[in-house]
Amino acid sequence: MTKRVGYADIAAHYRQKIDDGDLQPSERMPTMEAVRDHFEVSMATVNRAYKLLKAEGYTTSRPGSSTVVAVRPRIVATGAARLERLQRTGKHYAPDETSTDHVSMLRSCGDPDIAEQLGVDLHDEIVIRRRVFRREGRPTVVALSCIHPRALGSMPELMTQGQLKPFWQTTYTQRTGREVKRSPERRGARLASADELKSLEVNVPATAAVPVLVLHTTFHDEEGPLEVWEDVYAPGLWQVAND
Template identity: 35%
Template sequence: MAGYAEIASHYRGLIRSGELRPGDRLPTQRQVAQDWGVANQTVRRAFQTLKAEGLTTATTGGGTVVAESGSASVADRVANHAATGRALARNETSTILEIASVGVDATVAVRLDVEPGTPVHMRRRLVTRDNVPVHMSTSYYPSFVVEAAPELLEPVSTGGSRELVAERLGVAQDQAVNEVTSRQATDLERDALGFTGSATVTQVLRTVFLADGRVIEVAVKVTSGARPVVYTEGLNGGAA
């Protein structure tokens, strides 16, 4: 008899292969129990696993659908801000969770070209789409960024922090280097993203450069997923 992990793996594969797309409805738990010949409790645990991984979400009618495929890329945000004056989509909201001056660790320090432990400005925020958590991001800004946009010191969303800074400095964003890895979610991430129990998340360590070569932001974005890769996005209309 199949266990919950096998059932979860089956639907996880359908989602990741694209056979089940965002918004597609999964069979009811009763139907899955009948098809697999298992108890309702087994199916319930399988569905809870998929939800914890951010692959599915519950609907108002009580069913389960495939979740949206995650947050937009930096390039998408830049293009959306240029077109609408807002980096987020209309159905997205950014909530500031924490603002502080922190000493950066070695991972962030080398990308900001400062010594480990150097105090920099940190903003942690949660982005939701249709009231469902999409990702949590922790951004680290060098001092010249905060001097250009002191609004970043306030616990309110600017609707496009990097875009605001680039406009103030008169220098366009040029590219973002994204280093993507998978790991287990921390307690803070599980609480913010609504995961239950242990969950695998994707961490995107992002370094954003201005056209003059300066680093405008180093950010750690956490969402669901599992694919280690490094890629670069052109942000100013040219090839990366």
């Protein structure tokens, strides 16, 4: 039996096209009639899908009743969604997205949660790779990769400054034969540090308390935890995962 297409399925289809850059900012969306005919659904179903995309900030209305892709969406993909896009399309970035301030270092792990997820003792030395994602030049995410030091045996390049291409886990799997798997994302919130606010270009008094959304993604291989991603999102942004 063929699965019935619903409005959420249609929204997910166009959401992915926008995230992958197949539909560019300011580009006109397909007409509702064309979408109706393509998916063989009712106009009411298409209308609900388009309303959902607009409510999520992916699209906007333009004079003349047309719908276009939003120029500056308040949406930033999760780390897992970025990885899925890379695996699906080979694209490291969403449209108008870049990353800057790539830094690699060996540091004592002072975060009990990160230490527990990585399976190391508090204050053990780990590899940290840091970068800032930007959309149209504006910072959106401060991203940390906290990597178990055992990975250095196969990937000494982890200490290289700047962006690593291809994605380091891909090279790690090729060299070791160990498949890397991802655990479900964990979402939380906390107050941003002064360093995070500076990186996100949030200008507030030194005594201000600014809550931020934080997302952790843990990766494992057959030997145990390998890497933890910590993404800190700029205030006022939506955070979404792929469907």
